Amino acid sequence: LKNFVLIVGGGIGTRMGEGIPKQFILLDNKPILFHTIDKFSALADIALVLPPDHFSYWDSLCENYNFQKKVTLIAGGNSRFDSVYQGLCSFAEDGIVAIHDAVRPLVSAKLISELFKQAYKVGNAVPCIPIRDSLRKLNGLNNTAVNRSEYTIIQTPQCFAISEIKKAYEIVQGKDYTDDASIFESAGGKIHLIEGEACNIKITYKEDLFIAKALIDSEKL
């Protein structure tokens, strides 16, 4: 079985207060997306899902930053669900795929390798980290304390057998799933968690850019 990577860069990034989609924003002098793809440099088959409107911008970035890594561009849909499904359909053979958010540029090669290793053993692998703050459940206008140790924060990459995650996408319909683990589970699958990385943050808000830059600088020390 081969290893594949599917990077999902569908976001339009309106929460960042910048004019460009957040995966293209510069981080330490290069677009976030280039950092992300570079983390998968050990892997040959990388599909990148982008809105077709961004294809020419992507091409110009590759040229301007002399970005050499070969990726297969896939036209995304109107939702994350559609975009991932398009990406899954683009793979010509079965294998294990790591599905990863374009805006998580700080994932380590070590975590990626461990995820593939576990997915080969037990069928899938999803990284998680403990919740360090207190947690409450919202019930309409009320809210109640919950035991944070009974919950876990989920990250990407999430690894699955391509045939199985694709089947899951075909069984469930495009409801408001926030990740592939939920979709796989809704189709009857059981999720296998492994320990993720606190540094593997999702760049969502403007201050996350400063945080990501600080983490990159600390790696250089």
Add this chain to the structure above:
Amino acid sequence: LKNFVLIVGGGIGTRMGEGIPKQFILLDNKPILFHTIDKFSALADIALVLPPDHFSYWDSLCENYNFQKKVTLIAGGNSRFDSVYQGLCSFAEDGIVAIHDAVRPLVSAKLISELFKQAYKVGNAVPCIPIRDSLRKLNGLNNTAVNRSEYTIIQTPQCFAISEIKKAYEIVQGKDYTDDASIFESAGGKIHLIEGEACNIKITYKEDLFIAKALIDSEKL
């Protein structure tokens, strides 16, 4: 009613990999705890709970860093529960108290002021931020997706009427509560949430120090 502040610095910081308790670790050239206290500079009555073993170290830090802000040192107990209760007992009159983690140095003056304002209106105020990653519930060896929009991450400062939160501490017993909102609620209180701040991080692990430094640098820009 007067405003009071109770800063809880009981942690021994074993997760940081440093020889000293984490509230004393240097951040941007001064101890984390001084940053935290400085954020409450608009308030006169600040009680600081520390393990009595750390009192002399605190004194030497104040001298070495020429730290002038007057705080009342309170000897903490063996748990967060005991430490906060000792702090609450130290206030000579009733009022609204903001109970805050010593290792959240990035809280803004604006959030503090909003918390006091709401606590005066409705009795308490607790800051929360949305969960940006996916969330799963752990059930022994299994785990299941939960809807992250039904949960919220809780921060400090948490504001209460001193008499009421003190009564709550006397009603519930020292179980494994992770914050004061849970204790207040266990004693029958209803928690009022307000919007917190993504930057108001709790310095728990080593990489959090780099993140905090980056956020401080970005404020200077």
